[in-house]
Amino acid sequence: MNLQPDDFWTFSEWLFRPGAFLESAFLQGVVLIVLAIVLGLLVGYVISAARYGPGEGFYAVARAIRDLLRTDLPGTSPSRIVALARLAFKEAIRRRVLFVVGLFVVILLLAGWFLNPESDDPARLYISFVLTATNYLVLALALFISAFSLPQDIENRTIYTIVTKPVRATEIVLGRMLGFVAVGTVMLIPMGLASYIFVDRGLDHTHYGVVEANEIDGRIVGKTDRVRKHQHTFTIEAGETQGLTNFVRGHRHVVTRLDDGSFTIGPPTGQLRARIPSYGEIQFYDRNGDPKDSGIDVGAERLAGGYGSAGISRLIGVAKGNRKLEHSYVEGGTLGMAEFTFDNVTRQRFPDKIPFDLSIRAYRSFKGDIESGIRGSLTFKNPDTGFSLTPKQFTVEEYQIDERELPLTFEWLNKETGEVETRNVFDYVVTEDGRMQILLKCLDSSQYLGVTKSGLYLRPAESSFAWNLTKAYGSIWLQMTMIIAFGVMFSTFLSGPVAMVATAVCVLLGFSAESIYDTRHFIDSNIERGGGPIESLVRLVKQDAMTTQLDVEGVANTLIKSADAVIVYTMDAVATALPNLPRMVSTAEYAASGIDIFNAVLARHSVATLGYCLLAFLISYFFLKAREIAA
Amino acid sequence: MDTDSTAVADSADENTPAGAAPVAARSTATGSDVVIETRNLSKIYKDFWGRKKVHALKSLDIEVRKGEIFGLLGPNGSGKSTTIKLILGLLFPTSGRVLVFDKDATETKKNEQIGYLPEESYLYQFLNAEETLDFYGRLFDMSGRQRKQRVEELLTLVGLQGARHRQLREYSKGMRRRVGLAQALINDPDLILLDEPTTGLDPIGIREMKDLILALRDQGKTILLCSHQLGDVQDVCDRVAILHQGELKELGRVTDLLKVQDVTEVHASGLSEEAKNEIREVIARHGADLKSMDNPTATMEDLFLNIVRESEARPGARRVSATASDEPAADEPAADEPAADEPAADEPAADASAADGSQAGSDKS
Structure with missing residues (x-):
């Protein structure tokens, strides 16, 4: 999993962006709410002016605001909201939405046929499948229940008996939203349980026996049988009856030697993980050993993506260019290296050993020895004293997490006494204030190793997979809440199907936000990448490549480009205003990669959801208030 | 007005x-x-x-x-x-x-x-x-x-x-x-x-x-x-x-x-035929114009409600009164309780004529 810069931010860094306030989520939220209020007032005034005339229209708008602040907000009663929420809940349930849970179970049952547990990383496959299925199913459901309910109530006129009671528009809106969120919650819980069981059982397998076992000096080294296209090797130390197999496809088994000399092999362990990483700062050095911001690019890494974290400053053109973290490569056999500096390496956090994970890519500039992988080395170094351990050599295993550990003691040849001492890592490699460096080098010359900041991390702790899955479901819940809020908002002034389409458009724009940002970036910086929608259409028809100049002459060219610019800039503004759903969906990637979903990420999504719900609530209120229910 | x-x-x-x-x-x-x-x-x-x-x-x-x-x-x-x-x-x-x-x-x-x-x-x-x-x-x-x-x-x-x-x-x-x-x-x-x-x-x-x-x-x-x-x-x-x-x-x-201002309505019971004739004479003597003098008809509503009440008091077949037609239709309502769910029968037909005053006060003072 490749984390982006904003993934590393703490909650307050995200909210306020110290040093770059223009990028802060807080500013974005405030601007959005102020814009919504200003636009709302304008639209409200235009509508009321058309209805009552320019003077009276002004008073109508003023009255609506006075009503909200003086009577409707203070008069909003929790018990009425609960009553309306219960009604919405019952309505949805009686419409048999729980059928979706059944559908989900059926999908899981069928998925058993199609998901291949013999793949390289079955855990990732299974987890991302269940989370993606849940995500889209629940979002579609949220879209349907939220967009149709209120228009249907108005069409059936059941709303008459509600609005003629002392029910405020605030209560109708909140009641709906909460009722539907409750429906979604009730559905997510069984779906989550089913997912957990599905993943847990689906990955379970047993090796039935040992095909080879050799005893060397009391130490047993052997191989298990091949099940699901993999087998393990195992070692049982002398005098022990139990041993562990090696990690294959992210899991290992416990092998027990019985008294009669036969072996039993336990269930797979370690494939459902929730590692809690501790990231360091990364510094690259080029082949001459000079510090550089990044390593070598081996492709078009820097062309697209990663604008979302720049917030408003990107929209107004202050922040330019992408800020994507892509793998940066260090050249082998030179002074080039990547230097990771970790903070807070303490005895409390690492009482027994210092576990660390590698997730590194390799780039071959020539075929070399195809049998063996590209080799790298890791050097543990004290940044203050410069003391370092003997470099540890390793072979790169791409596209998986390579789990390693540093023992807390090392042997040191004391040159003065000529004796070998056992020294503690914390005394020599780690500084007083808990800093430690790891230097990553590539050993094969003219081959390259690629890392990002998230490619090498210490792993001080581990969370439970069940809890991580719950967090991933929490993220789905937040997305659902957001969509319900939008659906209810649109349904206060649009008919059911139109409200659904409008919500769906918002969702789609939210999902394609990064592509829109990309397109704008290309237009801004004159990079030929297909251009805006019209230019793309022309290219499609003319069968022109994306990277050539647009083959249209003169005025037509200018027209196409300027029309495209208008469209793209508008879409850019709209997409910036919408919730960044892909970011929320990508929490599934954490769970699938076996990394604990950062609490800061979840907190950000929660606050963003809350903000958008507030916005949707205000807009819904005014539309409902201004609407002639019986018209 | x-x-x-x-x-x-x-x-x-x-x-x-x-x-x-x-x-x-x-x-x-x-x-x-x-x-x-x-x-x-x-x-x-x-x-x-x-x-x-x-x-x-x-x-x-x-x-x-x-x-x-x-x-x-x-x-x-x-x-x-x-x-x-x-x-x-x-x-x-x-x-x-x-x-x-x-x-x-x-x-x-x-x-x-x-x-x-x-x-x-x-x-x-x-x-x-x-x-x-x-x-x-x-x-x-x-x-x-x-x-x-x-x-x-x-x-x-x-x-x-x-x-x-x-x-x-x-x-x-x-x-x-x-x-x-x-x-x-x-x-x-x-x-x-x-x-x-x-x-x-x-x-x-x-x-x-x-x-x-x-x-x-x-x-x-x-x-x-x-x-x-x-x-x-x-x-x-x-x-x-x-x-x-x-x-x-x-x-x-x-x-x-x-209220029809120039029409007077009198309800009386027990008038003999002679008395009625006398009244006609009195009206004629005062130069007024006698429009009608008849036995009033009850409304359909009254009839229907009477039958239902009666049937509730005495369930079973109801003897059709001699004045009614020979259709025994009046039995039907007896079978049901008062909160009958059936859709309404036709409305009593009495209302259309209300505006011209001929029925004023027949039901309510």
Whole structure:
């Protein structure tokens, strides 16, 4: 999993962006709410002016605001909201939405046929499948229940008996939203349980026996049988009856030697993980050993993506260019290296050993020895004293997490006494204030190793997979809440199907936000990448490549480009205003990669959801208030 | 009659023909006894582009006073429902104002004192009667105990205790109407708006509805109802406004409006044939014109209700009276309990002639 810069931010860094306030989520939220209020007032005034005339229209708008602040907000009663929420809940349930849970179970049952547990990383496959299925199913459901309910109530006129009671528009809106969120919650819980069981059982397998076992000096080294296209090797130390197999496809088994000399092999362990990483700062050095911001690019890494974290400053053109973290490569056999500096390496956090994970890519500039992988080395170094351990050599295993550990003691040849001492890592490699460096080098010359900041991390702790899955479901819940809020908002002034389409458009724009940002970036910086929608259409028809100049002459060219610019800039503004759903969906990637979903990420999504719900609530209120229910 | 001022009694002298300009000077009486007041109320329905579609209501000025039953009368499309929706704030006036309890009709707070029975009972089909009433009770922020008690009272009042746990989708039209009425009364409102209260009810239901309306009035509640069942309006309303194509055509006390000034009606029993002849002579002697002298006919409603009551008292086959026709149809109603769910039988035919006064006072003083 490749984390982006904003993934590393703490909650307050995200909210306020110290040093770059223009990028802060807080500013974005405030601007959005102020814009919504200003636009709302304008639209409200235009509508009321058309209805009552320019003077009276002004008073109508003023009255609506006075009503909200003086009577409707203070008069909003929790018990009425609960009553309306219960009604919405019952309505949805009686419409048999729980059928979706059944559908989900059926999908899981069928998925058993199609998901291949013999793949390289079955855990990732299974987890991302269940989370993606849940995500889209629940979002579609949220879209349907939220967009149709209120228009249907108005069409059936059941709303008459509600609005003629002392029910405020605030209560109708909140009641709906909460009722539907409750429906979604009730559905997510069984779906989550089913997912957990599905993943847990689906990955379970047993090796039935040992095909080879050799005893060397009391130490047993052997191989298990091949099940699901993999087998393990195992070692049982002398005098022990139990041993562990090696990690294959992210899991290992416990092998027990019985008294009669036969072996039993336990269930797979370690494939459902929730590692809690501790990231360091990364510094690259080029082949001459000079510090550089990044390593070598081996492709078009820097062309697209990663604008979302720049917030408003990107929209107004202050922040330019992408800020994507892509793998940066260090050249082998030179002074080039990547230097990771970790903070807070303490005895409390690492009482027994210092576990660390590698997730590194390799780039071959020539075929070399195809049998063996590209080799790298890791050097543990004290940044203050410069003391370092003997470099540890390793072979790169791409596209998986390579789990390693540093023992807390090392042997040191004391040159003065000529004796070998056992020294503690914390005394020599780690500084007083808990800093430690790891230097990553590539050993094969003219081959390259690629890392990002998230490619090498210490792993001080581990969370439970069940809890991580719950967090991933929490993220789905937040997305659902957001969509319900939008659906209810649109349904206060649009008919059911139109409200659904409008919500769906918002969702789609939210999902394609990064592509829109990309397109704008290309237009801004004159990079030929297909251009805006019209230019793309022309290219499609003319069968022109994306990277050539647009083959249209003169005025037509200018027209196409300027029309495209208008469209793209508008879409850019709209997409910036919408919730960044892909970011929320990508929490599934954490769970699938076996990394604990950062609490800061979840907190950000929660606050963003809350903000958008507030916005949707205000807009819904005014539309409902201004609407002639019986018209 | 050219005014709707508080002094109603003296407005009955003229019987202006329908179509005369009904509205003139406004009274200044805005005291607390005025519950609903519309001022120059107009409503134009527009289409999406703001083009005028229908002029549904034209400069309506009415006042509904505390403790009266006010009827809005008119053919379909005359603006009755529009008026009620404007009063409830379901629609916004194109011009003019509606004041309910001296508050603007769009204010939510007024709803605390209002009960509304819509044209058809627009209720949630998936709830049962008890849940429905409980839900509406919650909307008034009533406590659990209050709600329970009130739901019990109302179910008894509208006679639905037996069907309280059935979903509304299974209800007959009449039963839905009853639940609708019960929800309108859940908050013990001071003002009750009834949109076509008797549609969908059988004759017994209509009778009960009318009795209930009168009983509510006697409790001091104000009732505004709109209907095109003229008989119902005549039976219960204190005052009526007659609307036609959005215009107020007539407004006044029912008794005054229906009184035919130059016709005298005498009801007597036990008159011998000679006495009748004598009366004829007396009339002739005074130079008056005897229009008719007959045995009065009861209304169909009276007949029907009598039969049903009788049948309840003595179940079993009913002997068809000699005066009735030879069809034994009158047996049928005996089989059912009073809260019969069947859709209403045809309305009593008595109402159409009400306007010309020939039946005035036959049923009610």
